[in-house]
Each structure stands twice: as C-alpha cells, then as structure tokens.
Amino acid sequence: MILWAVIALVGMAALAWVFRFAGQSVTGNAPKFRDMPYGVAFGYVLGAAALLWLIWAYTQGRSSEQAIANKFFFLRIAIEGFILFAIAAWVFRVLGRSVGTAWSKKMFRSMPLTASFGILTIIIYAIFAIFAGVIAPYGQEQIIPGVAANIVPGGDPALGGDPEFYFGTDQIGRDILSRLIYGAQNTVGIAFATTLLAFFIGGTLGFLAATLGGWLDQVLSRMVDVLMAIPSLIFALLLMTIASVWAPQLGIPLTVFMVIIIAVIDSTRVYRLARAVGQNIVVMDYIEAAKLRGEGLGYLVFKEILPNATAPLLAEFGLRFCFVFLTIAALSFLGVGIQPPLADWGTMVRDLGGFVNYAQFAPLAATAPLLAAGAIALLTVAVNFVVDWMLHKSSGLKE
Amino acid sequence: MGNVLKIILQRLALGLLTLLIVSIVIFVAVNLLPGDFAQSILGQGATPEAVASIRADLGLDQPPVTRYFQWLGGVLQGDLGTSFAQANFASFTGTDSGATTVAQQIAPRFANTMFLAMVTAAIAVPFSIMLGVLAALYRNTVFDRATNIFTLSSISSPEFFLAYILILFLAVLNPIFPSLSNIFEGMAFSERLEKSMLPALTLTLVVTAHMMRMTRAAIINLLASPYIEMARLKGLSPMRVIVKHALPNALAPIINVIALNLAYLITGVVVVEVVFVYPGIGQLFVDSVKIRDIPVVQACCLIFATAFILLNLTADIMSILSNPRLRHPK
Numbered sequence: 131m132i133l134w135a136v137i138a139l140v141g142m143a144a145l146a147w148v149f150r151f152a153g154q155s156v157t158g159n160a161p162k163f164r165d166m167p168y169g170v171a172f173g174y175v176l177g178a179a180a181l182l183w184l185i186w187a188y189t190q191g192r193s194s195e196q197a198i199a200n201k202f203f204f205l206r207i208a209i210e211g212f213i214l215f216a217i218a219a220w221v222f223r224v225l226g227r228s229v230g231t232a233w234s235k236k237m238f239r240s241m242p243l244t245a246s247f248g249i250l251t252i253i254i255y256a257i258f259a260i261f262a263g264v265i266a267p268y269g270q271e272q273i274i275p276g277v278a279a280n281i282v283p284g285g286d287p288a289l290g291g292d293p294e295f296y297f298g299t300d301q302i303g304r305d306i307l308s309r310l311i312y313g314a315q316n317t318v319g320i321a322f323a324t325t326l327l328a329f330f331i332g333g334t335l336g337f338l339a340a341t342l343g344g345w346l347d348q349v350l351s352r353m354v355d356v357l358m359a360i361p362s363l364i365f366a367l368l369l370m371t372i373a374s375v376w377a378p379q380l381g382i383p384l385t386v387f388m389v390i391i392i393a394v395i396d397s398t399r400v401y402r403l404a405r406a407v408g409q410n411i412v413v414m415d416y417i418e419a420a421k422l423r424g425e426g427l428g429y430l431v432f433k434e435i436l437p438n439a440t441a442p443l444l445a446e447f448g449l450r451f452c453f454v455f456l457t458i459a460a461l462s463f464l465g466v467g468i469q470p471p472l473a474d475w476g477t478m479v480r481d482l483g484g485f486v487n488y489a490q491f492a493p494l495a496a497t498a499p500l501l502a503a504g505a506i507a508l509l510t511v512a513v514n515f516v517v518d519w520m521l522h523k524s525s526g527l528k529e
Numbered sequence: 530m531g532n533v534l535k536i537i538l539q540r541l542a543l544g545l546l547t548l549l550i551v552s553i554v555i556f557v558a559v560n561l562l563p564g565d566f567a568q569s570i571l572g573q574g575a576t577p578e579a580v581a582s583i584r585a586d587l588g589l590d591q592p593p594v595t596r597y598f599q600w601l602g603g604v605l606q607g608d609l610g611t612s613f614a615q616a617n618f619a620s621f622t623g624t625d626s627g628a629t630t631v632a633q634q635i636a637p638r639f640a641n642t643m644f645l646a647m648v649t650a651a652i653a654v655p656f657s658i659m660l661g662v663l664a665a666l667y668r669n670t671v672f673d674r675a676t677n678i679f680t681l682s683s684i685s686s687p688e689f690f691l692a693y694i695l696i697l698f699l700a701v702l703n704p705i706f707p708s709l710s711n712i713f714e715g716m717a718f719s720e721r722l723e724k725s726m727l728p729a730l731t732l733t734l735v736v737t738a739h740m741m742r743m744t745r746a747a748i749i750n751l752l753a754s755p756y757i758e759m760a761r762l763k764g765l766s767p768m769r770v771i772v773k774h775a776l777p778n779a780l781a782p783i784i785n786v787i788a789l790n791l792a793y794l795i796t797g798v799v800v801v802e803v804v805f806v807y808p809g810i811g812q813l814f815v816d817s818v819k820i821r822d823i824p825v826v827q828a829c830c831l832i833f834a835t836a837f838i839l840l841n842l843t844a845d846i847m848s849i850l851s852n853p854r855l856r857h858p859k
Contacts, residue, residue: 167766173672201702244678356554359547359841361792363799364814364833371818371826372561452685459687460800464815479689483804486693487708489701496697503693507686514685 142179146172184209203493204500219247241519248515255314255509262315268305270312270473277303282495298498301481306498309473310505316468317475318509321455324389325396328454329447332397336404337431337439340412351405354398362395363457369395370466384469388461396454403446407439414438441524448517452510459506478502537846544842551834552604556597559827604831607632631828635810639832641712642802642809645725645732646794653733653740654787660737661744661783666771668749680738688797692731692804699727710807728798728805735797736790743786747779781851788844795836 150171153163184205191206193199223246226238238246258265268274283298283306292298297307339347357365373387411417412435420434461467462476470477482499489496591599608630660680664673683691700708710724748771751757760774761767799811806812810829817825 167768169768170667173667177671204697204702356547356550359551359838360554360830360834361795361837363797364830367799367814367818368555368558368826368830371821371823372558375821376561456685456687460689463687463689463800464803464818466818476687476689479693483689483693486697487701489697496701500690500693500697503687503690507682507690510685510687511682514681518681 138179142175143172146175149175200490200493204489204496207497215247216243219243219250222246222250240523244515245519248512248519251508251512252516255318255512258311258314259318260315262311266305266308266311268308270309270316271304271471272308273303274299274305282492283497283501297501298495300478300498306478306501309478310475310501312473313475313478313502313505316472317458317462317506318455320385320389320468321451321458324393324458325447325451325454327389327393328396328450329400329443331393332400333404333436333443334431335397336401337408337435338427339401339405340408341427341430341435347405350401354401357395357398358402363460366391366395366457366461367464367466370461374466385467385472388458388467392454392457392461396450396457399453400446400450403442404439407442408435411435411438445517445520445524448513448520452513452517455506455510475502475506479506533850536849540842540845540849544838548835548838551838552601552831553597555827555830555834556600559823560593600827604828631824634825635813635828635832637714638808638810638813641807642795642798642811644721645728645798645802645807645809646791648722648725648729649732649736649794650791652729653736653790656733657737657740658744658783661741662748662771662776664741664745665748665752665775666767668745676741680741683734684738688731688735688800689804691734692727692801695727695731695734696804699730708805710805712808725807728801728807731801731804732794732797736794740783740786740790744779744783747782748775751775751779781848784851785844785848788840788847792837792840792844795833795840 146168150163150166150168153160153166157163187202187205188209190198191202191209193202220243223238223241223243226241226246227235230238277292277295277299281292281295281299283296295305295307297305297310300306300309335350339350369391370384370388373391374384376382377384377387417430417434420430425434458467459476462474463480465477465480467476468474479499479502482502485495485498486500487496660676664676667673696708699705706726707724708727710728712721712724716724752775757770757774760770765774798807798809799815801807802809802811803815810832813825814829814833816822817829
C-alpha cells in the first residue's frame with residue numbers, strides 16, 4: 131500500500147519534469163512553460179492524476195459487478211451530484227442574466243458560480259420549508275398503516291425498496307421523504323426564528339449601548355464578555371439540562387426554551403457587532419443634527435442608525451444563521467434539541483446513523499442518514515457561499 | 530520588558546476574574562433547577578427524614594452563598610464533588626459499589642480528550658499552514674479556488690456529517706481505520722493513535738479552514754509591502770519570498786488564530802466524541818446532561834470554560850508579545 135503510493139509519487143514527479151520539458155519544446159519556450167517552477171508542473175500532474183482517478187472511480191461505480199459497484203456507489207453519487215449542481219447553478223445564472231430587472235441582471239453578471247449555486251439552493255429550501263404541507267406525500271408523524279419499517283431507499287423491490295416510498299421508511303415506518311421535507315420546515319424555520327430573535331435582542335441592546343453609552347454600555351458589555359467566555363455549545367447544553375426539568379413543570383414545549391436559550395447566547399455576538407458598527411455611526415454629523423432636532427431615542431436607533439448599519443448586519447445575519455442552524459442540529463443530534471415527533475434532520479441522523487455501517491453490502495440503506503446530514507450541510511454551505519460573495523463584493527473586489 | 534510583564538499580569542488577573550464570574554454563572558444556572566437533588570434522587574415516595582438526611586449529607590440545607598463558596602473551595606483543592614449518577618448513588622445508602630468522585634470520573638477522560646486535541650493539532654496546524662502558504666503562492670488560480678471551496682464546505686458542514694462521511698469512506702468501504710474509538714488505559718501508543726485517527730481527522734477538517742484562510746490572508750496582506758518587492762526584485766523565487774520573508778512577519782495573526790482554534794477544539798469535541806464513542810470528557814458531559822447528573826455537568830462545564838478562557842488568554846498574550854505596537858503602548 132505505502133510502496134504503491136511511493137511509486138506513484140515518484141512516477142508523477144518524473145512525469146511533471148517531462149511535462150514541463152515537453153511544454154517548453156513544443157511551444158518553443160513560451161513564457162508560461164519557461165518560467166514554470168517545478169512545483170507548479172507537479173501540481174498540474176497531480177491534478178490530472180486526481181481527475182483521471184475520479185473518472186476511473188466513476189466507471190467502477192457503474193460497473194456491472196455488484197461488489198465493485200457498491201464500493202464506488204457513494205463516489206458515483208457524489209460526482210453525479212456535483213456535476214448536476216454545477217449545471218443547475220450555471221443554468222440559474224444564465225437565466226438570471228437574461229430575465230429580470232436591470233439591477234438583478236447586473237448582479238448576476240458579476241456573480242461567481244458558487245454564489246449562484248448558493249442562491250438557488252436557498253430558494254429551493256425556502257420553497258420546501260413554506261409549502262412542506264403541500265409537497266410532502268405523508269404527514270411527518272404519520273405511521274402509515276400496512277407499511278413495513280426500514281424500507282431501503284431507492285425504490286427497487288429487489289433490494290428491499292418500494293417505489294411508493296422512494297426514500298424508504300424509518301425505524302417505525304414513517305416516510306423518510308416526507309420527514310425530510312417537514313424537516314426543512316421545522317429545522318430551518320426554528321433556526322430562522324432563533325436568529326431573528328437573537329438579532330432583535332443583540333441589535334437593539336447593541337445600538338442602545340452605542341447611543342447612550344455610560345453605565346448601560348459598561349454593564350451590558352461586561353455581561354456579554356462573561357457570557358462569551360463560556361463556550362456556546364457547552365453553555366447551551368447546560369441550560370438545556372435545566373430547561374428540560376422546567377419544561378414539563380411549566381407546560382411549555384422544550385423547543386421554546388431552546389429557541390430562547392440559543393437566541394440569548396448568540397445575541398452576545400450580534401451585540402458586539404451592532405455596538406461596534408453603532409459607535410462608528412453615532413459620531414456622524416447627521417446623528418448630531420437629529421439629536422439637536424430633539425428626536426427621541428427610538429427615532430435615532432431605528433431611523434438613523436439601523437438603515438446605515440444594514441450591510442454589515444445582513445452579512446452577519448447569514449453567518450449567524452449558519453451557526454444557529456448548526457447548533458440546533460448538533461443539539462438535536464445529541465438528543466436534547468428539537469423533540470420528537472417533530473421531524474428534524476439532526477434527530478434523523480442520530481436515529482438512522484447506524485445504517486452507515488451497512489454501506490459495503492447495501493449502499494442504498496446507508497444513504498438515509500447521509501441524506502438528512504447532507505441536507506443540513508448543503509444549506510449551510512449555500513448560505514456561506516452567498517455570504518462569502520457578499521463580503522467579497524462589499525470589500526471592493528480586492529484580493 | 531517590565532511593561533510587557535505588567536500587561537501580561539493584567540491579562541492574567543482579568544482572566545482569573547472572568548473565570549470566577551463564569552463559575553458564579555454556572556452555579557446560579559444549576560441552582561435554577563426546581564426542587565433539589567435530594568428530592569429528585571429519592572423520587573416521589575421518599576420520607577421527609579430520608580430527604581433531610583441526604584440534604585444534610587450533601588450540604589443542601591446551607592444557604593446558596595455558603596454552598597457556592599464550599600463548592601469553589603472544593604474545586605480549588607481538586608475536589609469536584611460526588612456524582613449523583615444512579616450507580617454512584619449507592620454509596621449514600623450505605624451499599625458501597627466503589628462509587629467514584631467526579632474528579633476520579635473526569636480525570637482519565639480529560640486526558641483522553643487532551644490526547645485527541647493534541648493529535649488533531651499535530652495534523653491540522655502544519656497541514657493548514659502549508660495549504661495557506663500554497664494558496665497565497667498560487668492565489669487566484671484554480672488551486673486557490675478549489676481549496677477555498679473545499680475548506681468553506683468543510684467548515685460549514687455539521688461535524689457529524691463530516692464524521693459519517695469519513696466513517697463511510699475510511700472505515701466501512703475501505704477498512705483503514707476503526708470507526709469506534711474504544712480507548713482504554715494501558716493501550717499501546719500506536720494503537721491509541723490508530724483508534725483516535727478518524728475523530729482527529731474529522732476535527733482537522735473542521736478547524737483547517739479557519740487557520741488556512743487566516744494564513745493566506747495574512748501573507749497576501751504583506752505582499753504589497755516594499756520589503757517584499759525588494760526581495761522580488763532581488764530575483765528570489767516566489768516560494769522563497771513567501772516562506773522566508775512574508776511568513777515570519779505574518780506569524781502573529783496566524784498564531785492567534787491557531788490558539789483560538791485550539792480553544793474551539795477543546796469544546797468542539799462533544800459531537801465528534803459522541804459519534805465515535807470516544808471516551809472523552811465531551812461524551813461524559815452529554816451523558817450527564819441526559820441523566821441530569823448535575824455535579825458532573827457543573828464540573829465539565831467549568832473545565833471547558835477554563836480551557837476556553839486559558840487558550841483565549843494565550844492567544845491574547847501571544848499577539849501582544851509578537852506585536853511591538855501593542856508591546857509598547859503609548
């Protein structure tokens with residue numbers, strides 16, 4: 131194994147040298163090849179080798195021999211998915227460039243493929259989340275009578291599937307596809323509400339601290355310092371322990387506690403940003419003018435400061451949403467987040483996770499937990515791509 | 530140098546103060562629980578005498594302030610209290626089952642978690658600095674963009690997704706590493722390393738992106754400075770310019786971000802430890818949360834917060850030490 135790796139590396143090293151030399155001879159010493167460092171030539175060869183290996187693995191995944199096809203099944207799906215997403219993003223960008231207002235056309239023209247992929251994904255998630263009740267074939271808690279549990283995804287009866295339930299059923303016979311769709315509503319919806327709450331708390335307090343200053347600023351800032359000194363997931367888990375005792379006594383669902391806890395913990399980060407941005411705005415002349423006009427505190431915060439702080443807050447909103455979403459998913463995965471019977475991706479991964487170990491013999495069975503985990507990952511990746519692009523754009527397109 | 534020492538001492542004092550306040554926050558949070566431990570241990574049908582006896586035993590009949598100082602004093606002497614878990618409860622009723630104190634329960638797991646964090650750091654730090662240097666060297670090429678997309682995707686995926694992907698490819702489809710990290714005492718180092726490889730790789734994927742992007746950004750920031758141009762005009766190769774001239778000056782932000790990511794490692798292990806059943810402090814924490822074993826939860830929380838604050842403090846002090854402008858404030 132190691133011997134083979136060494137041989138392959140030495141072979142590629144030699145090939146890199148040959149590649150550069152051949153390039154120099156064929157192009158008559160064009161600057162590109164003449165000034166090429168050896169490392170770059172090696173990089174090209176390494177990239178080509180990786181590409182060749184992927185193509186080979188893809189053909190293996192389509193092999194007629196079941197054992198080999200099983201082994202490369204996931205790589206095949208990944209490659210197909212990657213190409214499919216790339217094409218979809220490209221088509222979406224082309225559409226965006228030709229349809230719509232002048233402003234949106236201009237926006238799409240300067241957009242990298244990753245950002246258009248992100249926007250497309252967010253739109254699709256939003257549609258699924260809003261219309262979950264219409265799209266999903268079954269209810270999220272519905273145990274369909276007369277249907278077996280643990281139907282394998284894929285819809286092939288020979289492999290233990292059922293065309294009626296293309297994504298299979300879970301351990302007590304609920305339709306996984308429906309639960310995935312409702313998961314968009316629950317997980318994304320709750321994360322979105324939590325982020326909004328965090329922004330409401332953190333933003334208001336941050337702007338207030340920036341505008342009023344003095345002891346309020348001092349007290350709030352020191353409180354935030356202390357809260358930020360405790361790692362957020364740990365603190366959330368500690369508070370959830372306490373909430374899980376209180377929830378049944380007060381008759382309030384645990385999920386409500388979770389939303390409040392995470393919103394408060396995350397609002398500390400929002401507070402920091404809002405206060406910093408606010409302090410830069412408060413010293414402006416127009417704020418002074420508004421104060422001299424005798425405007426009230428509410429007017430100052432919402433009409434003067436907020437509109438001028440939208441851009442950094444919006445980028446922060448995207449990032450914060452990702453953090454909140456991942457925290458909720460992690461809590462649910464650990465079993466203390468969104469509670470059953472609500473369909474939720476984190477819980478689904480925990481419940482179905484064991485199936486990954488059957489991947490070698492029944493690759494389709496192993497897809498169920500990965501679908502739920504992948505649904506989480508896809509959304510956060512998409513939001514991050516969009517935020518990355520927005521930050522890059524607002525930083526003036528420099529390196 | 531006296532000036533630096535003063536700043537560092539100030540930071541240390543501030544860190545200790547923060548830690549003290551954090552301990553109060555944790556204590557108050559735990560005391561928000563309705564009822565008390567004695568009641569919840571004995572259940573509904575307990576006689577008042579039994580409850581009172583256990584309360585006296587645990588010191589629960591004292592006022593909260595006294596209890597806080599008792600707890601704090603115990604913690605400072607390494608006594609984290611006694612676990613309330615069902616198995617350990619036996620000692621209160623007289624049937625001794627080798628009940629352990631919280632400290633005994635936590636110590637070996639803490640060592641395991643530190644081991645995992647160190648293995649991860651040993652892989653992730655060189656790897657991400659190398660990637661960052663390469664990305665800065667070949668900025669705005671296909672390589673740079675591919676690295677960017679890869680790291681951005683890995684940092685924004687949930688840890689358990691990365692963990693299951695690694696299990697799928699490196700444990701199930703190609704049995705290279707074991708998917709369960711059942712580590713026990715007296716295990717040979719190589720075996721231990723092999724068993725903790727998959728969790729370490731998962732954590733590496735999680736922390737690499739941040740460190741790599743910081744390295745890249747710090748180096749690119751420096752590339753416009755005159756002394757780099759001088760080095761270029763001397764005819765040095767791009768690699769040499771970056772590694773010998775730019776990297777040493779970019780070390781301050783890089784060290785800072787490494788310390789911050791190590792702080793994340795100590796606390797971010799929770800989910801990864803659960804997926805791989807790694808017997809670390811994170812798993813103990815989650816288990817205790819589920820059975821509401823308050824002393825353990827309290828102690829774990831305090832340990833995590835301490836590690837977090839210490840590493841943040843280190844990052845702070847490092848960046849002061851490496852930046853002359855902060856070292857000699859006006």
